[in-house]
Amino acid sequence: MAVSFNHTIVASTDRAESARFYRELLEVAAAPSWGVFTNIQLSDGVLIQFAEPPVEIQMQHYAFLVDDELFDRAYARLREWGVVHWADPQMRRPGEINHEHGGRGVYFKDPAGHAIELITRPYL
Template sequence: MTARFNHTIIASTDPAEMADFYRELLEADDAPAWGPFRNLQIADGVLLQFAAPPIDFPPQHYAYLLDDEHFDRAYALITGQGREHWADPRRTLPGEINHEHDGRGVYLLDPSGHYLELITRACL
Protein backbone atom coordinates (compact mmCIF):
# COMPACT_ATOMS: atom_id res chain seq x y z
CA MET A 1 0.00 0.00 0.00
CA THR A 2 1.25 3.45 -0.85
CA ALA A 3 -1.72 5.59 0.20
CA ARG A 4 -1.13 7.74 3.26
CA PHE A 5 -3.42 10.14 5.06
CA ASN A 6 -2.44 13.76 4.32
CA HIS A 7 -5.06 16.21 5.60
CA THR A 8 -8.66 16.77 6.57
CA ILE A 9 -10.90 19.80 6.92
CA ILE A 10 -12.74 19.86 10.24
CA ALA A 11 -15.95 21.90 10.05
CA SER A 12 -15.81 24.52 12.79
CA THR A 13 -18.20 27.00 14.31
CA ASP A 14 -15.12 29.05 15.31
CA PRO A 15 -11.94 27.96 13.48
CA ALA A 16 -9.59 29.88 15.80
CA GLU A 17 -11.15 28.37 18.93
CA MET A 18 -11.00 24.90 17.38
CA ALA A 19 -7.34 25.29 16.39
CA ASP A 20 -6.49 26.43 19.93
CA PHE A 21 -8.39 23.47 21.45
CA TYR A 22 -6.73 20.86 19.20
CA ARG A 23 -3.28 22.46 19.52
CA GLU A 24 -3.41 22.12 23.30
CA LEU A 25 -5.07 18.68 23.47
CA LEU A 26 -3.00 17.03 20.72
CA GLU A 27 0.17 19.04 21.35
CA ALA A 28 0.07 19.93 17.65
CA ASP A 29 2.30 22.37 15.79
CA ASP A 30 1.01 25.51 14.11
CA ALA A 31 1.06 25.44 10.32
CA PRO A 32 0.63 28.45 8.02
CA ALA A 33 -2.97 29.60 7.65
CA TRP A 34 -4.43 30.46 4.26
CA GLY A 35 -7.84 31.39 2.92
CA PRO A 36 -10.52 30.31 5.40
CA PHE A 37 -8.26 27.71 7.05
CA ARG A 38 -6.57 27.69 10.46
CA ASN A 39 -4.04 24.87 10.21
CA LEU A 40 -2.22 22.54 12.58
CA GLN A 41 0.20 19.72 11.90
CA ILE A 42 0.34 16.43 13.79
CA ALA A 43 2.60 13.38 13.42
CA ASP A 44 3.53 12.06 9.98
CA GLY A 45 2.93 15.48 8.42
CA VAL A 46 -0.86 15.21 8.71
CA LEU A 47 -2.52 18.62 8.39
CA LEU A 48 -5.68 19.45 10.33
CA GLN A 49 -7.52 22.36 8.72
CA PHE A 50 -10.28 24.20 10.56
CA ALA A 51 -12.84 26.22 8.60
CA ALA A 52 -16.41 27.43 8.95
CA PRO A 53 -18.45 25.72 6.21
CA PRO A 54 -21.19 27.58 4.31
CA ILE A 55 -23.79 25.03 5.48
CA ASP A 56 -24.83 23.33 8.72
CA PHE A 57 -22.79 20.21 9.40
CA PRO A 58 -23.44 17.00 11.33
CA PRO A 59 -21.03 15.95 14.06
CA GLN A 60 -18.15 13.77 12.90
CA HIS A 61 -15.94 11.28 14.74
CA TYR A 62 -12.16 11.75 14.93
CA ALA A 63 -9.89 9.26 16.73
CA TYR A 64 -6.30 10.06 17.69
CA LEU A 65 -3.67 7.55 18.74
CA LEU A 66 -1.52 8.92 21.58
CA ASP A 67 1.37 7.41 23.46
CA ASP A 68 0.76 6.68 27.15
CA GLU A 69 2.48 9.82 28.42
CA HIS A 70 0.55 12.06 26.01
CA PHE A 71 -2.70 10.37 27.03
CA ASP A 72 -1.89 11.13 30.68
CA ARG A 73 -1.30 14.82 29.85
CA ALA A 74 -4.43 15.03 27.67
CA TYR A 75 -6.60 13.34 30.29
CA ALA A 76 -5.23 15.68 32.98
CA LEU A 77 -6.15 18.60 30.71
CA ILE A 78 -9.67 17.23 30.12
CA THR A 79 -10.33 16.68 33.81
CA GLY A 80 -8.57 19.88 34.87
CA GLN A 81 -10.85 21.88 32.56
CA GLY A 82 -13.90 20.02 33.86
CA ARG A 83 -14.74 18.75 30.35
CA GLU A 84 -17.41 16.12 30.06
CA HIS A 85 -15.96 12.82 28.90
CA TRP A 86 -17.00 9.20 28.67
CA ALA A 87 -15.48 5.73 28.52
CA ASP A 88 -17.82 4.75 25.68
CA PRO A 89 -19.07 6.29 22.42
CA ARG A 90 -22.71 6.13 23.54
CA ARG A 91 -21.85 8.36 26.53
CA THR A 92 -23.27 5.96 29.14
CA LEU A 93 -20.12 5.89 31.31
CA PRO A 94 -19.47 9.53 32.22
CA GLY A 95 -16.25 10.63 33.89
CA GLU A 96 -14.47 7.36 33.06
CA ILE A 97 -11.93 5.96 30.62
CA ASN A 98 -11.90 2.52 28.98
CA HIS A 99 -9.22 -0.14 28.70
CA GLU A 100 -9.99 -1.47 25.22
CA HIS A 101 -7.35 -3.18 23.06
CA ASP A 102 -5.01 -3.50 26.07
CA GLY A 103 -4.75 0.29 26.29
CA ARG A 104 -6.78 3.25 27.44
CA GLY A 105 -9.35 5.43 25.72
CA VAL A 106 -11.67 8.33 26.32
CA TYR A 107 -14.40 10.13 24.37
CA LEU A 108 -15.23 13.84 24.49
CA LEU A 109 -16.75 16.59 22.38
CA ASP A 110 -14.73 19.38 20.78
CA PRO A 111 -15.96 23.01 20.79
CA SER A 112 -17.91 22.46 17.54
CA GLY A 113 -19.62 19.29 18.80
CA HIS A 114 -17.51 16.66 17.01
CA TYR A 115 -16.85 13.39 18.81
CA LEU A 116 -13.19 12.88 19.72
CA GLU A 117 -11.67 9.60 20.76
CA LEU A 118 -8.22 9.48 22.32
CA ILE A 119 -6.68 6.00 22.45
CA THR A 120 -3.33 4.51 23.44
CA ARG A 121 -3.55 1.33 21.36
CA ALA A 122 -4.66 1.01 17.76
CA CYS A 123 -7.92 -0.80 17.06
CA LEU A 124 -6.30 -3.13 14.52
Protein backbone atom coordinates (compact mmCIF):
# COMPACT_ATOMS: atom_id res chain seq x y z
CA MET A 1 0.00 0.00 0.00
CA ALA A 2 1.24 3.48 -0.83
CA VAL A 3 1.57 5.94 2.04
CA SER A 4 -0.78 8.90 2.25
CA PHE A 5 -1.65 11.38 4.95
CA ASN A 6 -4.97 10.53 6.62
CA HIS A 7 -5.67 12.88 9.55
CA THR A 8 -4.27 15.13 12.23
CA ILE A 9 -5.55 16.61 15.47
CA VAL A 10 -5.25 20.37 15.86
CA ALA A 11 -5.39 21.69 19.42
CA SER A 12 -7.79 24.59 19.81
CA THR A 13 -9.21 26.77 22.53
CA ASP A 14 -12.68 26.46 20.96
CA ARG A 15 -12.96 23.51 18.59
CA ALA A 16 -16.21 24.72 16.98
CA GLU A 17 -14.76 28.18 16.32
CA SER A 18 -11.57 26.72 14.83
CA ALA A 19 -13.49 24.29 12.60
CA ARG A 20 -15.75 27.10 11.38
CA PHE A 21 -12.73 29.35 10.67
CA TYR A 22 -11.06 26.70 8.50
CA ARG A 23 -14.32 25.62 6.81
CA GLU A 24 -15.14 29.16 5.76
CA LEU A 25 -11.59 30.19 4.87
CA LEU A 26 -10.74 27.09 2.84
CA GLU A 27 -14.26 26.42 1.54
CA VAL A 28 -14.28 22.83 2.77
CA ALA A 29 -17.08 20.72 4.14
CA ALA A 30 -17.78 19.76 7.70
CA ALA A 31 -17.22 16.08 8.35
CA PRO A 32 -18.99 13.82 10.83
CA SER A 33 -17.76 14.69 14.33
CA TRP A 34 -17.61 12.48 17.40
CA GLY A 35 -16.46 12.54 20.99
CA VAL A 36 -14.08 15.38 21.69
CA PHE A 37 -13.48 16.15 17.99
CA THR A 38 -15.05 18.65 15.59
CA ASN A 39 -13.93 17.64 12.11
CA ILE A 40 -13.48 19.06 8.64
CA GLN A 41 -12.38 17.21 5.53
CA LEU A 42 -10.08 18.51 2.81
CA SER A 43 -10.75 17.75 -0.85
CA ASP A 44 -8.05 15.04 -0.89
CA GLY A 45 -9.82 13.20 1.95
CA VAL A 46 -7.53 14.33 4.77
CA LEU A 47 -9.46 14.77 8.00
CA ILE A 48 -8.58 17.64 10.34
CA GLN A 49 -9.88 17.07 13.84
CA PHE A 50 -10.11 19.98 16.28
CA ALA A 51 -9.98 19.23 20.00
CA GLU A 52 -9.63 21.22 23.22
CA PRO A 53 -6.77 19.66 25.19
CA PRO A 54 -6.54 20.09 28.97
CA VAL A 55 -3.03 21.57 28.62
CA GLU A 56 -1.55 24.80 27.33
CA ILE A 57 -1.57 24.86 23.53
CA GLN A 58 1.82 25.04 21.84
CA MET A 59 1.86 26.83 18.50
CA GLN A 60 2.16 24.58 15.45
CA HIS A 61 2.61 25.44 11.77
CA TYR A 62 0.19 24.21 9.11
CA ALA A 63 0.56 25.03 5.40
CA PHE A 64 -2.20 24.58 2.85
CA LEU A 65 -1.61 24.39 -0.90
CA VAL A 66 -4.52 26.12 -2.65
CA ASP A 67 -5.24 27.12 -6.23
CA ASP A 68 -5.03 30.76 -7.32
CA GLU A 69 -8.78 31.31 -7.25
CA LEU A 70 -9.18 29.98 -3.69
CA PHE A 71 -6.15 32.00 -2.60
CA ASP A 72 -7.83 35.18 -3.89
CA ARG A 73 -11.07 34.39 -2.05
CA ALA A 74 -9.33 33.28 1.16
CA TYR A 75 -7.05 36.33 1.18
CA ALA A 76 -10.09 38.58 0.70
CA ARG A 77 -11.76 36.84 3.67
CA LEU A 78 -8.68 37.33 5.87
CA ARG A 79 -8.72 41.06 5.10
CA GLU A 80 -12.50 41.28 5.57
CA TRP A 81 -12.23 39.50 8.94
CA GLY A 82 -9.39 41.81 10.01
CA VAL A 83 -6.91 38.94 10.43
CA VAL A 84 -3.37 40.24 10.80
CA HIS A 85 -1.19 38.63 8.12
CA TRP A 86 2.36 38.69 6.84
CA ALA A 87 4.32 37.89 3.69
CA ASP A 88 6.99 36.07 5.71
CA PRO A 89 7.18 33.56 8.57
CA GLN A 90 9.27 35.98 10.65
CA MET A 91 6.29 38.38 10.63
CA ARG A 92 8.39 41.31 9.38
CA ARG A 93 6.22 42.20 6.37
CA PRO A 94 2.73 42.84 7.74
CA GLY A 95 -0.23 43.36 5.44
CA GLU A 96 1.54 41.79 2.45
CA ILE A 97 1.71 38.53 0.54
CA ASN A 98 4.80 36.96 -1.02
CA HIS A 99 5.52 35.80 -4.56
CA GLU A 100 7.94 32.98 -3.81
CA HIS A 101 8.36 29.65 -5.63
CA GLY A 102 6.55 31.01 -8.67
CA GLY A 103 3.31 31.55 -6.77
CA ARG A 104 1.87 33.50 -3.86
CA GLY A 105 1.81 32.95 -0.13
CA VAL A 106 0.56 34.48 3.09
CA TYR A 107 1.06 33.76 6.80
CA PHE A 108 -1.41 34.39 9.64
CA LYS A 109 -2.59 32.90 12.93
CA ASP A 110 -5.75 30.87 13.40
CA PRO A 111 -8.12 31.42 16.37
CA ALA A 112 -5.98 29.15 18.60
CA GLY A 113 -2.73 30.94 17.69
CA HIS A 114 -1.31 28.38 15.26
CA ALA A 115 0.84 29.74 12.42
CA ILE A 116 -0.98 29.11 9.16
CA GLU A 117 0.38 29.46 5.64
CA LEU A 118 -1.52 29.51 2.36
CA ILE A 119 0.57 28.90 -0.77
CA THR A 120 -0.33 28.56 -4.44
CA ARG A 121 2.78 26.61 -5.51
CA PRO A 122 4.56 23.82 -3.63
CA TYR A 123 8.12 24.40 -2.46
CA LEU A 124 9.39 21.37 -4.36
